[in-house]
Amino acid sequence: MYRRWLWPSFAFPGVLWLVLLFVVPFYAVLGVAFGTVDPILFQPVPIWNPLNWNVGWLTEVINRLAPGGIWFDVGIRTIVYVALSLGLSLLIGYPVAYYTARHAGRWKGVILVLIILPLWISYMMRMLAWVNLLQADGYVNRFLIFTHVLSQPRDWLGGSASTVIFALVYGYIPFLILPLFASLDRIDRSHLEAARDLGASRWSAFRTVTLPLSKTGILGGAVLITLPMFGDYYTPNIVSSSPTTSMIGNQIDLYFHGGPQPTIGAALTIVLAAFLTILMLYYMWSIHRAQREVGAVGAL
Amino acid sequence: MARGEIELSKLTKQFAEVTAVDGINLQIPGGEFFSLLGPSGCGKTTTLRMIAGFEQPTSGQILLDGTDVAYTPPHRRNVNTVFQNYALFPHLNVYDNIAFGLRRAKRPKGEIRERVGKALELVQLAGYEKRKASQLSGGQQQRVALARALILNPAVLLLDEPLGALDAKLRKALQIELKSLQQEVGITFLYVTHDQEEALTMSDRLAVMNGGHIEQVGAPQDVYEDPETLFVADFLGVSNLMEARVVSAGTEACRVAVDGYELETRGTNQDVIGAAKIVIRPERVELEEHGAPPGPNRVPGMVERLVYVGSAVQVIVRAATGETLQALVQNKGTGLGFEQGTPVQLHLPPDALRVLPSGIGDEPSLKGEEGQDAAEEAEEETAAAT
Amino acid sequence: MTAVAEPRATPRSSAFVRIRGWLRNPWGKPRFLVLITWAYILWSIVPVLIAVQFSFNATRSRTVWDSFSTRWYWGDPVDSVWHDPTLRHALVQSFKLAGADVLIAVPLGVLLALGLARWHGRGSGVSNFIMLFPLVTPEIVMGVSLLLVFTQLFTFIHTGTFAQILGHVTFSISFVVVIVRARLFSIGRQYEEAAADLGASPFVALTRVLLPLLTPAIVASAAVVFAISADDFVISQWLSKGGPTDTVPIQIYAATRAAPLPSVNAIATIMMVSTLLIVTAGFLTWRLFTRGERRTGTAAEDFGGAFNIS
Numbered sequence: 001m002y003r004r005w006l007w008p009s010f011a012f013p014g015v016l017w018l019v020l021l022f023v024v025p026f027y028a029v030l031g032v033a034f035g036t037v038d039p040i041l042f043q044p045v046p047i048w049n050p051l052n053w054n055v056g057w058l059t060e061v062i063n064r065l066a067p068g069g070i071w072f073d074v075g076i077r078t079i080v081y082v083a084l085s086l087g088l089s090l091l092i093g094y095p096v097a098y099y100t101a102r103h104a105g106r107w108k109g110v111i112l113v114l115i116i117l118p119l120w121i122s123y124m125m126r127m128l129a130w131v132n133l134l135q136a137d138g139y140v141n142r143f144l145i146f147t148h149v150l151s152q153p154r155d156w157l158g159g160s161a162s163t164v165i166f167a168l169v170y171g172y173i174p175f176l177i178l179p180l181f182a183s184l185d186r187i188d189r190s191h192l193e194a195a196r197d198l199g200a201s202r203w204s205a206f207r208t209v210t211l212p213l214s215k216t217g218i219l220g221g222a223v224l225i226t227l228p229m230f231g232d233y234y235t236p237n238i239v240s241s242s243p244t245t246s247m248i249g250n251q252i253d254l255y256f257h258g259g260p261q262p263t264i265g266a267a268l269t270i271v272l273a274a275f276l277t278i279l280m281l282y283y284m285w286s287i288h289r290a291q292r293e294v295g296a297v298g299a300l
Numbered sequence: 301m302a303r304g305e306i307e308l309s310k311l312t313k314q315f316a317e318v319t320a321v322d323g324i325n326l327q328i329p330g331g332e333f334f335s336l337l338g339p340s341g342c343g344k345t346t347t348l349r350m351i352a353g354f355e356q357p358t359s360g361q362i363l364l365d366g367t368d369v370a371y372t373p374p375h376r377r378n379v380n381t382v383f384q385n386y387a388l389f390p391h392l393n394v395y396d397n398i399a400f401g402l403r404r405a406k407r408p409k410g411e412i413r414e415r416v417g418k419a420l421e422l423v424q425l426a427g428y429e430k431r432k433a434s435q436l437s438g439g440q441q442q443r444v445a446l447a448r449a450l451i452l453n454p455a456v457l458l459l460d461e462p463l464g465a466l467d468a469k470l471r472k473a474l475q476i477e478l479k480s481l482q483q484e485v486g487i488t489f490l491y492v493t494h495d496q497e498e499a500l501t502m503s504d505r506l507a508v509m510n511g512g513h514i515e516q517v518g519a520p521q522d523v524y525e526d527p528e529t530l531f532v533a534d535f536l537g538v539s540n541l542m543e544a545r546v547v548s549a550g551t552e553a554c555r556v557a558v559d560g561y562e563l564e565t566r567g568t569n570q571d572v573i574g575a576a577k578i579v580i581r582p583e584r585v586e587l588e589e590h591g592a593p594p595g596p597n598r599v600p601g602m603v604e605r606l607v608y609v610g611s612a613v614q615v616i617v618r619a620a621t622g623e624t625l626q627a628l629v630q631n632k633g634t635g636l637g638f639e640q641g642t643p644v645q646l647h648l649p650p651d652a653l654r655v656l657p658s659g660i661g662d663e664p665s666l667k668g669e670e671g672q673d674a675a676e677e678a679e680e681e682t683a684a685a686t
Numbered sequence: 687m688t689a690v691a692e693p694r695a696t697p698r699s700s701a702f703v704r705i706r707g708w709l710r711n712p713w714g715k716p717r718f719l720v721l722i723t724w725a726y727i728l729w730s731i732v733p734v735l736i737a738v739q740f741s742f743n744a745t746r747s748r749t750v751w752d753s754f755s756t757r758w759y760w761g762d763p764v765d766s767v768w769h770d771p772t773l774r775h776a777l778v779q780s781f782k783l784a785g786a787d788v789l790i791a792v793p794l795g796v797l798l799a800l801g802l803a804r805w806h807g808r809g810s811g812v813s814n815f816i817m818l819f820p821l822v823t824p825e826i827v828m829g830v831s832l833l834l835v836f837t838q839l840f841t842f843i844h845t846g847t848f849a850q851i852l853g854h855v856t857f858s859i860s861f862v863v864v865i866v867r868a869r870l871f872s873i874g875r876q877y878e879e880a881a882a883d884l885g886a887s888p889f890v891a892l893t894r895v896l897l898p899l900l901t902p903a904i905v906a907s908a909a910v911v912f913a914i915s916a917d918d919f920v921i922s923q924w925l926s927k928g929g930p931t932d933t934v935p936i937q938i939y940a941a942t943r944a945a946p947l948p949s950v951n952a953i954a955t956i957m958m959v960s961t962l963l964i965v966t967a968g969f970l971t972w973r974l975f976t977r978g979e980r981r982t983g984t985a986a987e988d989f990g991g992a993f994n995i996s
Contacts, residue, residue, distance in 0.1 A: 001354060001374055001879065002888050008809070011801025014794045014859055015813045021856045022820055025831035028839050046838050096726045099719035114727045120965045121734055122917045124938040125954040129733035131942045132740065132951075138749045139736065174730070202716075231824030234919060238942045249826050256924075262834065269830045273823075280822040287818055291867060354879050374882040375891075387880035391898045391975075401884035434977075452884065 159242025183217025304488030795862025909968025
């Protein structure tokens with residue numbers, strides 16, 4: 001019914017924009033990372049021709065990340081922080097999502113709004129809230145002293161790994177709960193009833209029916225929060241004043257804003273992106289699939 | 301000049317590797333209620349969509365009152381459609397839905413108001429102007445869809461399984477309404493359905509489609525009583541197929557042998573020799589008492605099962621030839637006279653028996669099934685995607 | 687079902703046993719889930735409420751409450767949001783970027799959504815892939831790449847407001863596409879076909895039939911774009927040239943690392959309330975427009991579709 005050129009021409013402006021401002025910039029990172037540095041001005045000199053690329057800086061970065069390198073600790077720490085944050089988020093988030101999806105009854109709408117709410121509250125605001133609470137004279141210390149857990153105020157913001165992990169969990173968990181909820185909500189009640197009918201206990205029905213069926217939600221949500229967490233630098237900076245809790249993102253930030261060595265920063269960015277590629281590709285595929293699903297239902 | 305005459309000439313539609321419509325030829329004179337009948341994936345919907353203009357044929361012609369419209373965009377064809385899910389515009393109320401086409405044609409406001417009013421009366425929905433589609437029942441939505449299409453005085457009205465979403469009783473009522481509406485309005489209705497009862501009830505003529513081509517065209521009575529292929533025989537009603545061997549064939553009468561019994565059947569124009577199949581409708585099978593005087597076309601049998609369906613009783617009989625036949629006995633209130641497990645004599649009147657060549661459309665649903673499913677999927681994919 | 691088991695006949699059951707029994711109620715809702723959920727909700731929201739509360743603190747403390755005052759909003763002649771130019775500019779800048787983002791990204795995204803949903807020729811797969819990429823890319827990667835492209839390649843664009851707008855639009859377009867395309871898929875092509883059938887040209891079918899039906903998705907995506915733009919920190923910071931091009935999140939970030947006043951709570955509250963109002967307006971509009979259509983799941987789920995990937 002429509003002319004053949006109509007849809008591609010609709011897509012053209014958006015695609016052009018993304019090519020110019022997303023694909024090309026990415027190539028700029030490659031150009032700088034594989035470029036050289038002007039020895040006098042300390043400015044990066046990008047090399048645009050892949051045939052002439054200089055892998056020197058990339059090698060340098062990889063060496064620094066390797067065991068024995070100066071960034072090895074940072075790399076390990078980043079992975080540990082992300083893993084722990086993810087684990088804690090799942091531990092807290094799954095029951096919440098499960099309850100909301102399956103047992104909330106008439107509260108479901110209200111709880112859903114309350115769970116979605118943090119997504120619309122600025123991340124910085126939420127971090128600010130905890131920075132205030134974790135001050136030496138903030139409510140957390142005052143409460144803990146009041147309940148005799150602590151005898152004197154503790155420095156939460158001075159460089160504590162647990163604070164950073166706590167902040168990461170607090171910041172990212174809403175993004176995990178939503179996809180978890182969506183996939184749990186989708187599970188047909190009759191599957192569970194069939195399992196109970198066939199003799200499964202409540203826990204066993206959960207383990208053999210609900211858990212496997214929510215796997216895509218778990219995976220999807222995990223990828224959804226892990227990707228940005230790996231690049232996070234602001235969270236450690238906000239809740240920790242010490243470089244002992246710095247993550248990979250901090251290193252990148254440092255080399256761009258701390259002291260001008262963008263080439264190293266670019267190379268490190270490339271390594272980070274490469275490391276995350278599999279996760280990114282999986283995420284893209286699952287979005288694509290979800291859109292197709294809506295389409296299949298909609299076409300009926 | 302005949303208004304609303306459709307002619308399809310070698311019409312073909314191919315989706316990737318699947319041929320949904322395979323070079324069909326069809327002629328529908330104006331003013332007829334014509335049905336395209338067939339199982340899912342047989343190509344009937346694709347054919348309809350090509351006539352409407354939503355699909356472009358791969359090759360062939362679609363002649364509407366003599367003009368080939370195969371490559372004319374849908375908004376320029378004098379053809380209107382009632383969609384399966386009605387497709388009433390959700391953001392418009394009933395009045396605006398029905399007035400939509402007239403507004404596109406830039407008719408003056410007064411004329412629009414008058415015509416919409418008449419259309420609403422025609423479908424008995426006067427007073428519903430301000431309602432939105434979501435506030436209407438299924439049957440009401442369907443009538444709005446009808447009004448919306450008919451108001452434009454198309455030469456042909458296309459209906460794509462419009463009664464599919466309704467419950468049985470409403471469906472029956474609307475079938476009658478649609479039929480009388482067509483007679484009142486007088487234009488060609490091209491009706492697509494998979495429900496053979498519906499097609500038989502409503503059509504002046506119908507075409508049975510299978511796997512992308514037309515198996516038979518004719519008036520309901522002819523197609524039902526005189527099926528030309530196995531598929532048609534099997535698709536419309538119960539067919540009581542029996543394997544047979546042709547003894548002699550002719551246009552007046554034939555003789556076949558079924559497991560030692562020789563039966564006389566109707567004549568046929570088709571080429572039947574050797575192995576063949578014979579068909580008889582359940583309501584033509586006559587049941588006689590066991591021990592009744594034997595005669596031609598009589599086969600003994602055993603009553604296997606009785607199924608009471610309200611207005612009649614289905615008597616499932618295992619004939620001495622080995623096959624299981626179904627006889628349909630009208631419920632006259634006097635009791636059946638046959639019980640499960642009792643012997644009975646089947647009388648198969650010669651003019652009720654038809655011979656069909658074995659091999660035409662052999663196992664049609666199986667052979668074409670993959671193709672049908674693939675065609676159906678391809679249709680849905682392009683539907684979702686385009 | 688077998689008969690419910692009789693409760694254990696312990697006439698003087700201890701509090702512990704009673705609580706445990708309440709928790710373990712086999713036929714009712716699992717109580718510990720209720721506890722966890724509400725505890726989570728409180729943990730999630732109460733800190734923010736406290737921060738909002740302290741924005742109305744009469745003293746300079748963000749940790750010790752004194753009394754209610756609007757000093758930090760407009761009262762204090764030096765440090766209130768109204769009077770402190772740094773804070774005021776940050777607020778203005780945030781709204782500027784968010785507004786520009788909506789005005790550019792939504793039309794581009796709607797067109798892109800339409801194009802990608804219906805285009806099946808060569809290049810559509812690649813285009814779809816390119817569209818999905820910003821959604822999965824960590825922000826720091828995007829920040830680095832944008833900064834480098836503006837300093838090394840497109841050097842005619844300097845860091846500052848214009849660059850920030852370009853960056854915001856770049857990551858926003860994909861959200862619009864995902865939201866609008868989902869709505870497109872659920873609409874299907876039946877209405878446009880019906881319109882064409884009734885004599886509407888393709889242009890009319892698009893503008894008089896499809897576009898009105900897409901409106902809830904367009905409005906929703908505008909609200910989402912506003913929210914993510916207002917919330918954005920990384921891209922804004924990397925493309926900022928300091929001073930008035932700093933946005934509210936950047937100010938908050940700087941403040942948390944220095945010794946901030948409750949005025950930063952105030953500015954954060956203002957931004958948060960604005961975003962919530964806009965998101966709620968978008969949500970309500972979505973609800974209003976899709977009122978008649980049968981939808982599965984709650985409207986809240988449809989609206990959270992941007993983050994729904996499974």
